[in-house]
Amino acid sequence: MNASPFLRDLLWPLSLLYGAGIDARVWMYQKGWLKRKRLKATVISIGNLSVGGTGKTPMVIWLAERLLAEGKRVAILSRGYRGSAGSSDEVELMKFRLQNRVAFGVGKNRFAEGRRLEAEQPVDIFLLDDGFQHLALARDLDILLLDASRPMRGEPLLPAGRLREPLSAMSRANVVVFTRTEVVPGAPEAIEKLSHFPVFVATTRLLGFRRYGGGMQLESATGISAGPFFAFCGLGNPEAFFRDLETWGLAICGRAVFADHHRYTEQDVLRIKKAGADGGAKAFITTEKDAMNLSGLKLEGVPLFTAVIDMAVSPEADFLNVLDRLLARKMGAAA
DSSP, rough: OOOHHHHHHHHHHHHHHHHHHHHEEEEEEEETTSSBBBBSSEEEEESSSSOSSSSSSHHHHHHHHHHHHHHHOOOEEOTTTTTTTTOOOHHHOOOHTTTSSSSEESSSSSHHHHHHHHHHOSOOOOEETTOTTTTTTTOOOEEEEEEEEETTTTTBTTTTEEEEEOOGGGGSSSSSEEOOOSSSSSSHHHTTTTSSSSSEEEEEEEEEEEETSSOOOOHHHHHHHHOOEEEOOSSSHHHHHHHHHHHTOEEEEEEEOOTOOOOHHHHHHHHHHHHHHHTOOOOEEHHHHHHHHTTOOOOOTEEOOOEEEEEESHHHHEEEEEEHHHHHHHHHHOO
């Protein structure tokens, strides 16, 4: 939430009440007054402390790919935020990238979805998407993502600020991953000084571009068009997308920002086309997540490309070894 200082002051009492409620809820789970439900398979949660994008979806895809490569049978549990009919833009993106290699359980009651999947097929590991605050489901490992490009020190809790929980909640994490470190000079060196728990850095890596509606084929930045491009997106952190486009060397002549998870209408498409034409755009560019929210709408006569990204966690081998070691310790304690 990017509120003005005046609005933040006005909302501050509500943030205090919200924080007290959060603290009480966490305390009741820790004391066992509220019971967590446990699935048979291992559960790894991937989440964050703030609203807005920190790279959870790319991280879930990245981790699923690594677990699949190890021969694990993987399922993903997601609430399907702002979705419908048992899906959402982020779920559809994960399905598109992972194809039929991963099972999905989508719904508010992730324990029930997990039980359903376990009854239907063998599952070795559940990845709990956006699960750090979903304390009702027991997990074996908590991976917490923090966006290095958006410092949270001094940031208020909701609704005055962006924080879902206070920074002290980091103590519940088993592993912390700082994302988007490529745009923060000196970030990896500063992060290495943290020693409370295993800490890793992650960068956003461009895999290529896909022509909207053109299948899975990837093209390079030099292969799609010389531009200029008109860029649009509906993300929790749109500036990160525009910054990436600049880093990748694309000539951008204009941009449009929509609310996170925005579902595009024909009127939106017309406005985007007009803005692009006014700016002299030769093509349009957006994210994979936004492409899911276009729902088949097309910018007739003008090429539209989606940027396909990946997460690169460093050092990867150490990260996977830490996960294996922590999971083995958890399993031994539970035996």
